[in-house]
Amino acid sequence: MSVIRPPEDVAVVDTHEGQQSLLKRLGNTQSVWILGVLVVIVAFFSVAAGGKFLSASNFSLISQNVAVWAVLGVGMTFVIITSGIDLSIGSVLVFSSVVAAKVMEAVGGQGWGTAIIGIAAALVSGLFWGVINGYLVAKAKIPALIVTLGTLSVALGLAQVITGGIDVRSVPEAMTDFNTYIKILGIPSLPFIALIVLVIGGIVLHRTKFGRYTYAVGSNEEAARRVGVRVDRHLIRIYALSGLLAGFAGTMSLAQFGTTTIAGQSLTNLNVIAAVVIGGTSIFGGEGSIFGTVVGLFIPAVLQAGFVIIGVQPFWQGVAVGTVLVAAVYVDQSRRAAALRGASSTNPLRAMLRRNK
């Protein structure tokens, strides 16, 4: 079990914390390692396709494609850190956007007034599903996989009932124009909004008690409970957050496409989960970072764009992402196994992959 190390009675206290904290704030080692993978991919396409790939318009396109998933990814990161899962986000996105579109249709008008009412409707819808998920996971103790698989089906089904299965196109111009024309600090509007959500999510996760309890619940739920963390309430909040962000992503999707996307979100949940996990968030809970999720989101998006530019069939993206996903989880598991064996492993690769410094 425990490894006896050389005499430990010397009062040595780590003095290198200042140097470490910046790196640590960026996330754990896996997300840094996976950032390296992303850099290699970008470098490869830059060499292969030159200016075409490195152009501002290409990156603008990539960031557009990532924006909606990024907002979902923030919620998913919190959920997975608690060792949960939320499969319902794609359906909740659809449901919320359908409700928002229907409400905006009923209100009428093309301005921001209508849009804000629609956004509020989407947020309430998303929050509603999130609270249901959270309550069933935390209080009814049903496994998150089953709960969210259920709400995935119910939310999508209800969205189809509401619309008769036909996409609603009544999105006010204020919203679609916002996506098409507006740039903030040179960044297209939707990616900019996603960036704000990411930054806030990162601050909340890494700097506040809410974030700390998220890690604690995922790391050792019983320990958290014993020290007085209200675990059930926290889990409900986490799933509620995920639902709320899915609702918000629903409005972003409306702005992006000018229509609901009832049939178009069936793989969104899995893609977001893949991105979060590739980014170093452990499906076993207790570990993860928003930064990692961002990197994890960009890998499939960059691959997709890159393959198109260099003329490879874009279907290869799926092959590549799946491979990276399995490799990332394999590395994660080896790292955890090494950590369990104790701190004094001498394997340099493992030592590098672990984050004790």
Place this chain on the structure above:
Amino acid sequence: MTEPILEAKGLSRSFGHVRALDAADFDINPGEVVAVIGDNGAGKSTLVKALTGNLALDTGEIRFEGKPVHITSPQQASALGMEVVYQDLALAPHLNPVQNMFLGRELSRKGVLGRLGFMDEKTMREKAKQSFAELGGTVRSMSAPIGSMSGGQRQQVAIARAISWADKVVFLDEPTAALGVVQTQNVLESIKRVKAKGIAVILISHSMPHVLEVADRVQVLRLGRRVATFDASKTSVEELVGAMTGALDKSGEAA
């Protein structure tokens, strides 16, 4: 004669037909180390749970600082100044020592930021460092996750956490069970330092030599009862084992 800081009389608790505690008594004075020993199933863990609000009692009275108390939750026990170091330590392996130490009791930043949930990491780290130093400082890194540390270091984090919140009584449930020789010695040293701070320590252990090394008194449980109390300096392993197994039947308040 000092007044016991924690005293229990006639604690009973049955699980079905099993009497886990059968009119058990217990007492500990301020700044004293009392070991509770007993064979498996003697009721040691049940006693700890009953005293710390983790288990409802059928009958019995608990007095804290002379006043009768009715402890129904661990939080209430904490509020009185009692903390438990569980056998499994109840630490979050992915969090670092500082985060573990303050888990559930994080210090907030001042002002608006604090109300938004931001934490005062710097003060927490300073306080944690100080606590570890008081215990002999085997915890070296403040930023590595607990899961990557040795059993002794984890134990010390758990003890440091307990004593930084408990100013009256600390329960240690089998603190040396899974440790190597050096680490065990560190934990025993830690217990002495806790005692020196005037905190009463209740030590649940199987290891007679360890018990005799640090305890002032030893109370022996058998079949849910306190069958003997010994002065640690005047007893021997043989005597303790005799009391535990019932070979030497001394009931009630012996020496």
